[in-house]
Amino acid sequence: MAVITYREALNQALHEEMARDPDVFLMGEEVAQYDGAYKVSKGLLAEYGDMRVVDSPISELGFTGLCVGASMAGLRPVVEFMTFNFAFLAIDQVINSAAKMYYMSEGQFPMPIVFRGPTGGALQLSAQHSQACETYYSHAPGCKVVTPATPADAKGLLKASIRDNDPVAFMEGELLYNLKGEVPEDDDYVIPLGVADLKNEGGDVSIVTHGKMVHVALQAASKLEKDGIYADVLDLRTIRPLDMDAILTTVRKTNRVVYLEEGWPYAGTGAQIVSMIQEEAFDDLDAPILRVTQADVPMPYAKNLELLAKPSAERVIEACKKVLYR
Amino acid sequence: MADATTKKKGAKTDVLKQYGVSPELALDMMRDMLLYRRFEEKAEEGYAIGKIGGFCHLHIGQEGACVGSIKPLRPDDYVMSAYREHTQAIAKGVTPNAVMAELYGKADGASGGKGGSMHIFDAEVRFMGGHGIVGGQVPLATGIAWKIKYRKEDSVVIVYMGDAAVNQGGFHEALNMAAIWDLPAIYVVENNEYGMGTAFSRVSKTDMTTKALPYGIPCSTVDGQDVLATYAHFRGLAEEVRGGGGPRFVNLQTYRFRGHSMSDPVSGTYRPTKEVEQKKAEHDPIVTLREQLFAAGHLDQDGLEVMDQEARKIAQDAADFAENSPPPDASQLYAHVWAEINANGRLFFDGRGEH
Numbered sequence: 001m002a003v004i005t006y007r008e009a010l011n012q013a014l015h016e017e018m019a020r021d022p023d024v025f026l027m028g029e030e031v032a033q034y035d036g037a038y039k040v041s042k043g044l045l046a047e048y049g050d051m052r053v054v055d056s057p058i059s060e061l062g063f064t065g066l067c068v069g070a071s072m073a074g075l076r077p078v079v080e081f082m083t084f085n086f087a088f089l090a091i092d093q094v095i096n097s098a099a100k101m102y103y104m105s106e107g108q109f110p111m112p113i114v115f116r117g118p119t120g121g122a123l124q125l126s127a128q129h130s131q132a133c134e135t136y137y138s139h140a141p142g143c144k145v146v147t148p149a150t151p152a153d154a155k156g157l158l159k160a161s162i163r164d165n166d167p168v169a170f171m172e173g174e175l176l177y178n179l180k181g182e183v184p185e186d187d188d189y190v191i192p193l194g195v196a197d198l199k200n201e202g203g204d205v206s207i208v209t210h211g212k213m214v215h216v217a218l219q220a221a222s223k224l225e226k227d228g229i230y231a232d233v234l235d236l237r238t239i240r241p242l243d244m245d246a247i248l249t250t251v252r253k254t255n256r257v258v259y260l261e262e263g264w265p266y267a268g269t270g271a272q273i274v275s276m277i278q279e280e281a282f283d284d285l286d287a288p289i290l291r292v293t294q295a296d297v298p299m300p301y302a303k304n305l306e307l308l309a310k311p312s313a314e315r316v317i318e319a320c321k322k323v324l325y326r
Numbered sequence: 327m328a329d330a331t332t333k334k335k336g337a338k339t340d341v342l343k344q345y346g347v348s349p350e351l352a353l354d355m356m357r358d359m360l361l362y363r364r365f366e367e368k369a370e371e372g373y374a375i376g377k378i379g380g381f382c383h384l385h386i387g388q389e390g391a392c393v394g395s396i397k398p399l400r401p402d403d404y405v406m407s408a409y410r411e412h413t414q415a416i417a418k419g420v421t422p423n424a425v426m427a428e429l430y431g432k433a434d435g436a437s438g439g440k441g442g443s444m445h446i447f448d449a450e451v452r453f454m455g456g457h458g459i460v461g462g463q464v465p466l467a468t469g470i471a472w473k474i475k476y477r478k479e480d481s482v483v484i485v486y487m488g489d490a491a492v493n494q495g496g497f498h499e500a501l502n503m504a505a506i507w508d509l510p511a512i513y514v515v516e517n518n519e520y521g522m523g524t525a526f527s528r529v530s531k532t533d534m535t536t537k538a539l540p541y542g543i544p545c546s547t548v549d550g551q552d553v554l555a556t557y558a559h560f561r562g563l564a565e566e567v568r569g570g571g572g573p574r575f576v577n578l579q580t581y582r583f584r585g586h587s588m589s590d591p592v593s594g595t596y597r598p599t600k601e602v603e604q605k606k607a608e609h610d611p612i613v614t615l616r617e618q619l620f621a622a623g624h625l626d627q628d629g630l631e632v633m634d635q636e637a638r639k640i641a642q643d644a645a646d647f648a649e650n651s652p653p654p655d656a657s658q659l660y661a662h663v664w665a666e667i668n669a670n671g672r673l674f675f676d677g678r679g680e681h
Contacts, residue, residue: 025476051476057506062465062499069469072454073404075476077469093496096459097466103662105447105455106438110665141663141674165665194671241671272675279677 001184007177009151010040010116013158014078016187018048021076024162027054027067028080028117037082038118038177064090064115068098071113071167078162081117084133084171091136098167099142110165111142116158118174119147120212120262121299121310130299130306132263134211137169138239139267144168144193145239147211151181153237156191164193173212194241198250202230205320206250208273209260210236213311217260220316231320239269247273248281255286256323260316265293287323292316340622345558349624355397355553356619356630359389359612360637362413365422366584368641369412369429373588377649378429382443383410387583390611391516392417394548394556395484395578398564404474404483406454406467409444410516410582414486419451426644432651439654440662454483460521461487461494464513468500471509471573482510482567484560490521492537493529504573505541511573512563513538516550522586523596538575550580551609554618581605 004012018024025048026041032055035042045053056063060081067077081087087094094115101109121130138145144166148154154172161168183189199214200221207217214235221231232250236243251257257277259270270291277289295309342352366386372378385392388410396405396417405418415425420436428435429443436446437456445456454470457463467485474481491497492515504511517534519526526534538545548559556578563574583606585591593599619625664673 057499057502059499059502061496062468062503065462065465065496065500066469066472066503069466070473070476071469072466073470073473075473092459092462093465097457097462101455102665104437104441104445105449105662106440106658107662107665108437108447108449112665144668144673164668192668192670194668194673238671241668241673242675243671245670276675 001182003180004151004183005177006151006154006172006179006181007038007040009155009183010158010172011042012183013155013162014041014044015047017159017162018044018052020187023074023076024078025052025054025075026078026080027056027063029056029058029082031055031080036080041080060086060089061093065093065097067113068093068111071098071111072101072109076112076162078114078116081115083129083174084117084119085129085131087115087117087133094137094143094167094169095140099140102166103142111167112165114161114168114170116170117172119171120173122174124301124303124306126301127298132211132261132294134169134171134239135263135268138269142167144241146170146193146237147239148172148237149176149211149214149235151179152183153191153197155183156189157193157237159190160193163190171211176212191237193238194243195237196243196246197235197237198232198246199235200231200233202232202254204230204254205256205258205324206232206234206254207258207260207316207320208234208236208247208250210239210269211262213260213262216311216313217316219313220320223313223317224320229320229324244276247277251277251281252284255284257285257289258292258316258319258323259289260292260311262294262311264296265291266296268293287325290319290323292319341554341618342622342624345554347554347557352554352615352619352624355393355557356612356615356625357633357637358393358417359553359615360634361422361640362389362392362416363612364637364641365413365416365426365644368645369426370584370588372429372645378443379431380442381409382429382588383586384582384584385410385413387605387610388516388518388550388580389413390553390556390614391550391578391580394550394553395514395560397557398561399484400481402452402481403564404452404454404467404470404481406463406470406483407456407486408460408463408488408491409456409458410488411446411456411486412443415446415448415453415456418453420446420448420453422640422644423647424448426648427651430648430651431653432648433654434647434651438658440658461491461496463487464491464497465500468504468509468511471504471511472507474510475507480568482512482564484512484514486514486516488521489515489517489519489526489534490524490529491515492534501538501541501543501573501575505543508570508572510567512567512576513573514576514578516578516580518580518582520586520597523590523594525596534577543573543575545575545577547577547579550578551611551614553611553615581609
C-alpha cells in the first residue's frame with residue numbers, strides 16, 4: 001500500500017470517480033487553474049477539461065444553488081467550499097433545496113451531490129475561519145454528514161459519498177491535508193457510509209469522536225496508557241448515517257464514555273449521542289457521560305487563548321479520569 | 327368550438343397575423359386561460375371551505391403571462407417557478423387533477439401530498455417545482471441550464487420569479503454565472519408590481535429592465551396581459567436561446583387580481599381598490615384575447631360560452647378528483663427522505679423512523 005497524504009487521497013478519489021462516471025464534475029472557487037486553494041484538485045483540469053473542473057465566481061449561494069439544480073437535473077456535482085466557513089452563505093440551498101427536494105417531490109428528484117471542503121479550526125485564523133460546522137448539516141433530515149480523519153478514510157469515504165444518491169456534506173480537516181498514511185490504490189476502495197471504526201482498542205473507557213479530533217483522542221489514549229488506563233477510541237467517520245451499534249458495543253464494553261468534538265457544546269453532535277446512549281444503554285453506564293468540546297466562545301486569535309479554546313488531549317485525559325473516578 | 331372558428335370572416339382586424347399565430351392556436355390559448363382562471367377560482371373556493379390549507383397563492387390575472395410564455399416551449403424544455411405556480415404546472419403538462427389533489431394534500435397529488443401549493447413537481451413533463459424561498463429557484467434553474475450545456479442538449483429552461491426576487495443575492499449570482507458560461511436559460515420576472523405588499527418602486531431605485539444589464543444579459547419587456555404578444559415574444563426568445571444565444575432576461579409585465587395569498591384581501595392596504603378595478607377592467611388577458619378573437623371573427627359569444635363551460639367542468643372535475651383521492655398513507659411520512667438507505671448506520675433519530 002502506498003503512503004500518501006490526506007490531500008493526495010482526496011485527489012485520488014476525485015480522479016477515480018470522475019474517470020468512472022462522466023456525470024461527476026467539480027465546481028468551486030480556485031478549483032481549476034489554481035489547482036484548489038488546498039491543492040486537492042491538482043491536475044484535474046488538465047485531465048477533465050473546464051466543463052468538469054470549473055472555477056466559479058466567489059458566489060457561494062449561487063454556485064451551490066447551480067450545482068443543486070444540476071443534481072436535480074441528473075448530474076452528480078461535487079461542490080468545493082474553500083472552507084465550510086464560507087458555506088454559511090449557501091446553506092439555504094443545501095438545506096432548503098438539496099436536503100428537501102427528494103421529499104417535497106415525493107421521490108421524483110434524487111439529489112446526488114457532495115459538498116466538500118475543510119471545516120474546524122486551524123492555526124490562528126480566528127473567529128470567522130475557525131469553526132466546526134457539522135451539526136448545522138446533520139441537523140437536517142435529507143443530508144448525510146461525513147468526517148474522515150485519516151488518508152485512507154478520506155479516499156474511501158469520498159468515493160462512497162460521490163456514489164451515494166443523497167446530498168452529503170463531506171467535511172475535511174484543514175490541518176489534516178498533510179497527514180500521511182497508507183491508502184489502498186484500488187479503484188474500488190469504497191468505505192460504506194455509516195460504519196464507525198475503532199481506531200484504538202482499550203477496555204477501561206470509551207472516547208467517542210469524529211473528524212480531526214480522532215487524533216486528539218489517540219494522543220490522549222496513548223498518554224493514558226502510561227497511567228495504566230486503556231481507552232477505546234471510536235471514530236464515527238460519518239455522523240449521519242450514525243453507527244449506533246458500534247457506539248453501543250463500546251459503551252457495553254467499558255461502561256464509561258467521553259464524547260470529544262471540535263465544535264461547540266450546545267446541541268452538538270455529542271449532545272445527540274449522549275441522549276441516545278442514556279436512552280438505549282442506561283443500565284450499562286457506570287458514570288455520567290462527559291463531553292469535551294471547544295470552549296463555548298467564538299475562536300479567539302491570540303495563540304494562548306486559541307489553545308485554551310480548543311479541545312486538547314489534556315482535557316480528554318481529565319474527562320476520562322473523571323468518568324473512571326480516578 | 328370549431329363552429330366558432332369557421333364563422334364570419336369579413337374585413338376585420340386580424341392581430342393574429344401580426345404575431346404569426348394561427349386561429350387554432352389562439353383559440354387554444356383562450357381555452358388554457360379560461361381553464362387557469364376557473365381552476366384558480368376553484369382553488370379559492372377549496373381554500374374558503376377548508377379543503378386547502380397552508381399558503382395558497384393564486385395566479386388570477388396573470389394567465390396571459392403564463393400561457394404566452396410556456397406555450398412556445400417543447401416537451402423537453404424545462405420550467406421552474408416560485409410558489410405562484412399552479413397554472414404554470416398545468417401549462418407544462420401536469421394534469422389539473424394532480425395539481426388540485428396536491429393542493430388538497432392528497433395521495434394522487436403531483437407530489438403525493440407532501441409538497442402542497444408551493445411545491446408542485448413533475449419530473450416526467452419537466453416541471454421542476456414549485457419553490458418557496460424567494461429567488462431560491464433562480465440558481466437552481468441555472469443548474470438545469472448547466473446540465474443542458476454539459477450534456478450538449480438543445481433544450482432550454484424558463485425560470486419564473488416575482489419582481490421582489492431581483493433584490494435577492496442569489497438572483498445576481500446566478501445571472502452572472504449564466505452569462506459567463508452562456509447557459510440556455512430564460513429568466514422571467516412576472517412583474518405584477520408588488521412583492522407581497524411592497525410596491526417595486528419602494529424597494530428598487532432602478533427600473534426592472536436594468537437588472538440583468540450588469541451581467542451583459544439582453545433584457546426585453548413584454549405585456550403579459552396580451553397573450554399573443556407574449557407568445558410571439560417567447561417563441562422568438564426560445565429560438566435564440568436554443569440556438570446558443572446565451573441567457574435572456576424578460577420583464578413580463580402583469581398584474582394579480584387577487585391578494586398576495588389567501589390571507590390578503592384583494593386590494594389590501596398597499597394598493598388602491600381603484601387601481602385593481604382599473605386593471606381588471608382594462609388589462610384582463612382573457613378579455614383582451616376575447617376582443618382580438620371577436621374582432622377577427624375567429625370566435626363569438628356562443629363559442630366563448632362553450633369554452634368557458636368546458637373550463638369550469640375541468641376545474642370542477644379536478645376538485646372532485648381531489649376530494650375523492652385518499653390522503654397519503656401514514657407510511658408515507660418516512661418515505662422519500664433518503665434516496666439511498668445505507669446498509670449500516672441510523673438515518674432517522676426520532677426513534678420511530680427506522681424500517
